[in-house]
Amino acid sequence: MTGSEVPPSFRLAYVPGVTPTKWVRIWNERLPDIPLTLVAVSADEAFDVLRARGADAGFVRLPVDREDLSAIPLYSETTVVVVPKDHIVAAVDEVTSEDLADEVVLHPLDDTLDWERPPGQPAFERPATTADAVDLVAAGIGVLVVPQSLARLHHRKDLTYRPVTDAPESRVALSWPQEETTDLVEDFIGIVRGRTVNSTRGRTPAAAAQPKSKPAPKRSDASGGARRKPAAGKSGSSKGGAKAGAKGSAKRGKPRRRS
Structure with a gap:
């Protein structure tokens, strides 16, 4: 090198x-x-x-x-609302955006949810980061709606979260x-x-570039044609077959004597 x-x-x-x-x-x-x-x-x-x-x-x-x-x-990701553990939301399994209508919902500048209109009441100013918003939730300033992975990333013992069923997903x-x-x-x-x-x-393996091998040709007799096995129950000799057929035909054609 x-x-x-x-x-x-x-x-x-x-x-x-x-x-x-x-x-x-x-x-x-x-x-x-x-x-x-x-x-x-x-x-x-x-x-x-x-x-x-x-x-x-x-x-x-x-x-x-x-x-x-x-x-x-x-x-x-599931979208959740982060609240203090003694908040009324902590007593239920899930909420809707309408359930947060009377809450101050923090909307940080690095929000990753595509809101048409964020739920709840807006705060006086938007926190700079999600981490700052989590600190404000712990201080009782408001609640925060985020993807579940961010709620886990910024987990605190005094906070919990619940799914918001009708919120946009990240x-x-x-x-x-x-x-x-x-x-x-x-x-x-x-x-x-x-x-x-x-x-x-995405890669071209070496084996794929090699042409497939052709099958070996079938064995043939001296005349160049493929050798065939005689059908089951039939003789390989045409003469024997002709004699047997003629003999059987003669017996079947003899008239029966009347009594």
Whole structure:
């Protein structure tokens, strides 16, 4: 290797709430010689990082601008409301947006939910981050509606959460620059999609380029025709068959004597 050559590596960005541990483990098992580096990014800056080639691929939240980025939707998250443990919402299994109509619902600037109109009463100002909003919930300022993974990420002993059945869901996707669909990106796509280690999608295996071998020709007799076995119950000699047929015909044609 010359001094100008750089050993291969793979950089994977991920937004808050996404846990890439499983996929990283499979990568390390299949490609132990190619290090994978994790790049933590906010939901807002994830796309700029991909465009600037700060990561080869990344786990992001939809929507994605398909003009220059490719994306594979992976899953949707349950949306929950985060409340203090002594809040009335904590006494039920789930709520609707209408149930939060009288609540001050915090709407942080890094919100990942595509609201047409957020539920509840707006706060005097929007918190800068989801983490700041969680602190305000703990202080009794209001409640917070977020994807469940973010509620778990910012878990506190004095807070709990319940599903909001009619709230928009946040969808997570794997994204990468369209012009940079490299072999390593294809490898990671295969891991995320659950392909086996022997899967050849996206690659051209050596065996596939070899033509299939032709079957061996059938044995033939001296005349060049295929040798056939005589039918069961028939003699191989045409003379024997003709005599037997003539004899049987003569017996059947003799008239019977009348008494």
